[in-house]
Amino acid sequence: MDLTTQYLGLELTNPIIVGSSGLTGSVEKIKHAEKCGAGAVVLKSMFEEEVALAYADFMKTAQTFASDSQYFDYEGRKTPIAYYDYVVREENLKKYITLIEESKKAVSIPVMASINCFLQSVEWIAYAKQLEAAGADALELNMFFPPTDFTKNRVDKESVYFKITEEVTKTLSIPVALKISHYFTDLGPMIQRLSKTGIGGLVLFNRYFSPDIDIDTFQVSNTFVFSSPSDLAMSLRWIAIMSQKVDCDLAASTGIHDGDAVIKQLLAGADAVQVASCLYKNGLDYLGQMRERLENWMSRKGFKRISGFKGRMSQEKSVDPSVYERVQFMKYYGGKKSAVV
Known part of the structure; x- marks a missing residue:
């Protein structure tokens, strides 16, 4: 079977991408x-x-030697703390650039950089240019x-999304x-508007910190770190709804835990899928099983290429577009369990 596909203008040997995570945090892991x-x-x-945490650690050390919280005395000189903020940021950037450069030398598959835009910082625009110069094949902005x-x-x-996107794509x-x-x-219209900004693709959707409360210690902790197979429904629905309504590629993320989930997202119209949680649970070798499941299914169904079935189950091509709308929920709880799901 021919599993090659195009995503962001890049040719992939298959549509399964290891998503941004600790699994892609070192050259050895990327090679594996x-x-x-x-x-x-x-x-x-x-x-x-992470930059902020590194800076906080530095500040703790600095303030043990300086009485003035605005300055750090080093070799008899008083230098603004803002300078050390810059140094910490640049050190993190340098490490990331090295990861890109060494990864590009070590592997032949596309290597995409990723910036998590949690804060509305103009510095990310300057950083993005340096990541491109380091050899990244593409840049993924994780925006929230x-x-x-x-x-x-x-x-x-919402205007912030468009402002940052415009600056980055222009740069x-x-x-x-x-x-x-x-x-x-307005999720649907927002996805459509973002797709018209000149970007190469949209990834639906990112995953967040899920808080829990320890009732004994009165502490807030993290829970549901990994996605579950049931999380597939959200991205599957919106990939299906938007696949013929956007001006860019679509990648599915979250809830993709096996080869069947990969197939479903491709049928819905995804150009590629991103996986992480299932690899934490099963190891990177699990990628082979997912790929094999895709190949076997294509062979059994008579598809030689992914293009032969991609988007076949999208809302646009569905004989009953309402299957992706709320009517399903109403039919199920109305006792009509034979409704299309």
Whole structure:
């Protein structure tokens, strides 16, 4: 079977991408991912929070030697702390650039850089250009600005996505993908509008910190770190709804735990899929099983190429588009369990 596919203008040997995670945080892991059958990798993201944490650690050390919290005395000189903020950031950037450069030398599959845009920082624009210069084949912007700022309205919040996207696409010559959430009032129109900004692709959807409360220690902790197979439904629905309504590629993410889930997302219209949680649970070797399941299914169904069935089950091509709408929910709980699902 021919599993090759195009995503962001790049040719992938197969549509299964190892998503941004600790699984793509070192050259050795990336080499192993390629050996196990990954079509591409998205490097572990540069997180602004990580930079902030590194800076916080530095500040603790600095303030043990300086009485003035605004300055750090080094060899008799008083230097603004802002300088050390810059140094910490640049050190993190340097490490990331090295990861890109060494990964590109080590593997032949596409290597995509990733920036987690949690804060609205203009510095990410400058960083993006340096990641391109390091040899990244594409850049994925993981964009999410929490809807907890009650001082801004919906229009103000959404405008940030377009502002950053415009600046990055104007700056870079490599393809750019946006990894977004489903937390939008008008999700469908928002996806469509973003697809018309000149980006190469959209990744539906990113995954977030899930808080829990320890009732004995009164501490907030993390839970549901990994996705579950049931999480597939959200991205599957919106890939199917949007696959013929956008001006860019679509990649599915979250809830893809086996070869069957890969097939379903391709049938819905995805150009590629990103996996991570299932690889944490089963190891990178599991990529081979997912790929084999895809090949065997294509052989059994008589498909020589992915293009022969991609998007076949999208809403646009469905004989009953309502199957992707709320009517399914109503039919099920109305007792009509024979409804199409």
